[in-house]
Amino acid sequence: MIKIEVDMNQCQNYGQCVFEAPDNFKLNDDDELEYVAEAPDSERDNIEAAVDVCPMQAIRIVE
Structure with a gap:
């Protein structure tokens, strides 16, 4: 499983x-x-793409 965090303040x-x-x-x-x-x-590639396109850099994958 991939853990996702979004800084909702950012x-x-x-x-x-x-x-x-x-x-x-x-x-x-x-x-x-x-x-x-x-x-x-199986969603890793899509999530990594989402991290990359976030203009505020608010998304991260927690390893």
Whole structure:
């Protein structure tokens, strides 16, 4: 399993992560980010892409 952390104080809800890893990130009805804190290893490439595209660098994978 992959552990994901998002610094919600740093996140500005741009939603770029949603495009890269839609199974793990989404914008709710208020356009605020929601995410799952753990994901299967098969999602690693998508999550790494989400980390890379985050303009605020608010997402990290916890090893």
